[in-house]
Amino acid sequence: MTVYSKTNTLLQASNIGLGYDDKIILRDINFCIKDIVRPGMQQGQVISLIGRSGIGKTQLFKILSGLQKPTTGTVAINGDQTVKAGDMGVIFQNYYLFEWRTVYQSLLMAAKKNPQLKGKEKAMVDHYAGEFQLTSELKKYPQQLSGGQRQRASIIQQLLKGSSFLLLDEPFSGLDVCVLDKVTDLLLQVSLSDELKTLIIVSHDISTSVAISDTVLILGNEAGKEGATIKKEIDLVERDLAWKKDIKKEKTFIETVAEIKACL
Ligand SMILES: Nc1ncnc2c1ncn2[C@@H]1O[C@H](COP(=O)(O)OP(=O)(O)OP(=O)(O)O)[C@@H](O)[C@H]1O
Numbered sequence: 001m002t003v004y005s006k007t008n009t010l011l012q013a014s015n016i017g018l019g020y021d022d023k024i025i026l027r028d029i030n031f032c033i034k035d036i037v038r039p040g041m042q043q044g045q046v047i048s049l050i051g052r053s054g055i056g057k058t059q060l061f062k063i064l065s066g067l068q069k070p071t072t073g074t075v076a077i078n079g080d081q082t083v084k085a086g087d088m089g090v091i092f093q094n095y096y097l098f099e100w101r102t103v104y105q106s107l108l109m110a111a112k113k114n115p116q117l118k119g120k121e122k123a124m125v126d127h128y129a130g131e132f133q134l135t136s137e138l139k140k141y142p143q144q145l146s147g148g149q150r151q152r153a154s155i156i157q158q159l160l161k162g163s164s165f166l167l168l169d170e171p172f173s174g175l176d177v178c179v180l181d182k183v184t185d186l187l188l189q190v191s192l193s194d195e196l197k198t199l200i201i202v203s204h205d206i207s208t209s210v211a212i213s214d215t216v217l218i219l220g221n222e223a224g225k226e227g228a229t230i231k232k233e234i235d236l237v238e239r240d241l242a243w244k245k246d247i248k249k250e251k252t253f254i255e256t257v258a259e260i261k262a263c264l
């Protein structure tokens with residue numbers, strides 16, 4: 001069993017609720033993300049947010065990132081600070097890119113927003129483009145890219161900005177198996193790049209997402225109540241299922257994925 005402890009609170013979601021007209025989408029959402037500390041190791045956090053289509057995952061992302069005001073409740077990051085738009089890097093389901101800029105221009109602009117990359121912006125754009133197999137697409141405009149290429153460009157764009165929090169809405173859809181493995185590896189690397197780095201991943205590919213996570217949050221409905229809430233939280237570190245290579249083949253991992261599916 002790996003030695004670890006959970007220390008400072010990085011994100012606190014309290015009593016979040018969201019309604020449109022008379023329809024309740026989200027209710028009573030409470031969870032807390034803490035800094036996971038492993039002796040002698042730089043360790044970020046990776047959380048899988050799982051739920052059925054239409055349950056409210058994208059809406060919850062918008063609230064967590066400060067892009068949408070909830071009907072009730074608050075999101076606090078880094079202590080007591082209320083989250084505001086721009087605090088988090090968000091990779092949306094529809095892969096937002098600037099249509100009038102080439103991929104290279106968009107990526108360079110993102111890199112220039114990150115003070116840690118000062119002086120090496122261009123080198124980092126080239127580095128990530130190479131890692132994500134996008135080098136030959138850099139001069140293109142977004143409308144000239146395939147769906148999977150847009151998605152990778154959009155992931156790089158947010159990685160370059162360097163926010164501590166990265167929210168990824170369906171980062172694995174539309175990727176072929178080779179690129180999928182590469183992107184998964186890169187996300188893991190990103191999570192290890194900084195102690196405070198926190199990735200929240202929404203994915204219908206439960207197995208891939210859970211395999212790189214330390215925590216699973218399940219968003220779902222409870223009998224007799226309108227609106228979705230966090231039905232279950234699974235601590236994968238406690239189950240000794242976090243930070244392991246080839247975890248997908250382990251029996252306890254397969255059982256955990258089945259448990260998650262049964263909860264949806
Ligand atoms: N502006 C809006 N007005 C009214 N209802 C909305 C609005 N935006 C979203 N909804 C509703 O909120 C619910 C949750 O939508 P959301 O996009 O968060 O689902 P999701 O879990 O991300 O689904 P998927 O997995 O298909 O992406 C849906 O029922 C949707 O119809």
Ligand SMILES: [Mg+2]
Pocket residue numbers: 057058059093169
């Ligand atoms: Mg969605």
